[in-house]
Amino acid sequence: MDSIYTIQLQTYRKKYGVCYKWLDLKALCENIASKIRNNYGEFIEVKKIYYFTAYAYHRGNDAVNRHKRLIRCYEDQDIIISISRFKKKSIKCDLCNKRIVRREEKETDVALATRLLLEAAQTENRTLFILITGDTDLKPALDAIHILNPKIDIWIAFPYRRRNADLENVAKGSIELKKEDYAHCQLPNPYIPSKGKPIHKPALW
Template identity: 45%
Template sequence: MPTKKITYLVDGFNLYHSVRKAGKQLKASTKWLDLKSLCISMIHNFKPKADKLELENIYYFSAYAYHLNDPDMVQRHKSLVACLEDTGVKVEINRFKYKAIDCPFCNKTIPKYEEKETDVSIALKLQEIFIKDECDVAILVSGDTDLAPAVRLAIKLFPAKHTFFAFPAFRKNNELAKLCSGSITIKPKQYSKHQLPNPYILQNSSKIFKPASW
C-alpha cells in the first residue's frame, strides 16, 4: 500500500470563531486547542482510494490583534502559538490592515481593521507545497470562499494531487465543498476532546499555563 503525504493549511481566525462558538454551545473549554492532535485525528477521513496517509506538515496562519488595544488578548494568543509551535506546527503570523470607511449617513470616516493577508498566504502556500512536491494531499481548514480561486488553480495545475476541506464547526460552505476532492465538517465536541495539557510543558522544560478565561 503506497503512502501519501498529507499537509494541513489552517485559517487561524476562521477556526477561532468556530472554536469560540463551540465553547459557548458546549459550555466547555475549547480555546486551548491542540491543533496537531485534532489534525491527526482527522487523517483517516481523507484517504484517496486505498492509500495510506502520513502527516507531513501543519501550517497555521493568523495575526495578532494589536489594534484592539488589549494586551491580555494578544498575550493569550501568543501563549497558544508558542504551544502550537512546540508541537511542530509551522506558524505564519500576518497582520491586520487599516481601512478608512466613509459613512454616507453621518459623513464621518470610520476606522476599520481587516485581517486580509491570511487568505493570500494560504493561497500561495497551497501552490508552493504542490510545486515543491511536499505532499500529495492538502487539507484546508477553513470555510472562507476567498480561497476558491486558489483551490481551482491547484486542481488545474496539479491534477494528480488531492485537495480537501475540513470545515470548522458552523463554517461549512457548499460552494467550496463542490470544488475539491471531498470535505468534512469538524464537530464541536472534537474541539473539547483535543485540548492541550495545562500547564503545557515546552521541550525546554518551561511551562505555559492555559489562560484563566479559557
Template identity: 30%
Template sequence: MKKPANAPVSSFLRISFVQTAFFVDGYNVFYGLLAGTPYKWLDLSSLLEAIAHENDPRSQVAEIHYFTSPVQPTLATRKQQSKQAQDTYIRALKTRGIEVHWGRHRLDHRKAPRFISRDIPASRQDQVDIWNLEEKETDVRLGITMYRLAAKQSWGEAPENRIQQIVLVSGDTDMTPALEAIRADFPHLRIGIILPHRKGVDRTPPGSLRKYADWMRRHITTDELEAYQFPNRVHTRKKPADKPEYW
C-alpha cells in the same frame, strides 16, 4: 516502507501512507469554531490528524501550516492579556511541529452607512465615520504557500517524500482561486477541506470550495473539541506554555 517478501501487492497498497499537508486559516478557525467556547486551548495537530484518519486511515500528517495575524492589544477585548494569550497558544502549537505564518492588521479611517435596523436598507446619503480593522496578507500568503508546496512535490521532491494530499482548514471562499489553480495544474494531488464550523450552528457549505475538493468535512463536534485539548501546561524548550486563565 519496505514491502514484506510474502505480502501480496494489493495488501501492501492498502497500508501505504497518504502524506498529508494541512493549511489552516487561524482567523477562520478562531471566529468560526472557538470564539465563545471553553475550547480555545485546542490541540490542533491531534484534531486534524484524527479527522484526516477518519476520512482515510492511510492519511499521515506530514506538515501543518498555520496562518494568523498578531492581536492588536489596543483593540482587543482584554487588551494586552489577549495578546499574551495568543502568544502562549502559538508557543503551544509549535511544540507539535506546526509552522506559523504571520500576516498583519491594518486599521483605517473609513465611512460606512449608518445601521438603523434590518428593515431599513443602507444608504450612502447617511454615513458615519468608523475605524475599519482588516487582516492583511494572510489569505494571499496561505494561497501562495499552498500552491508552492504543490509545485515542489511535482518538480523538486523525490517520489518517496512527496505530499499526496492537501487539506485546507477554512470556509473562506477567497481560497477558491488557489484550489482551482492546484486542481488544474496538479490533478494528481488529492484535496480535502475541513470547515471550521461547530455542529449545530447552521451554515451553508461554500459551494465554490466544494467544487474543487475530493472530500469535505462540514462541521466539528463539541465532543471533538473537548477531546482534543492541550494539557493545561505544555512544556516547551524555554518557559512552559500555560493555558490562559480566562480560556
C-alpha cells in the same frame, strides 16, 4: 499517502457556543486524517501543518500575549506559523452616516494561497492538501492547483457551521467539524514543551 494541512481556523464562535481556544492543532489534524482514511483505504501520514493567523494588537497587549502563549505551544509541535496583520478600514455607518474605523485581517488569504501553490509546485508524490477553512477567497488558488498538479487531492475541513458550496465544489471531499472535535482536541494545561518552562492556559480570553 502524505498529507499537508493549511489552517485558517476560527476557534472561537461565540454565537454558536463554541469556545475552545486552547486547541491542540496537531491532534485535530490527526483526527481529521483518521476520518478521511476510509475514503482511501490506506494510511495517511501528516507531514506538515501550516497555521495562518494574525496578532490583534488593537485589542491590547493582554490579548496578544495570550495568543503568543498558544503559538509557543504550536511551535513546539513543529507547526509552521505564518503571521499576518490587521489593517484599519474606514467604513460608513448606515444608521448614523458617520465614518467608523474597523480592523480587518490582511494578507492571511494571500499567504495561504501562496503556500498552497508553492507546495503544489514542489510535490511529486500523491498527496492530500487538507484545508481547515471556510474562506471562499481561496477558490481561485484551488482551481489553479488542480491544473498545476493532478497528483494532489484537496479536502476541506470546514470549521463549525462554516460549510459552503463554493469550496465544496472544488474539493475532492469535505467534512464539517463538530463541537466535539474541538472539545476532544485540547492542549494539556499546563502544556509541557520540549524546552523551557510549562505553558499555562490563560485564565481569561
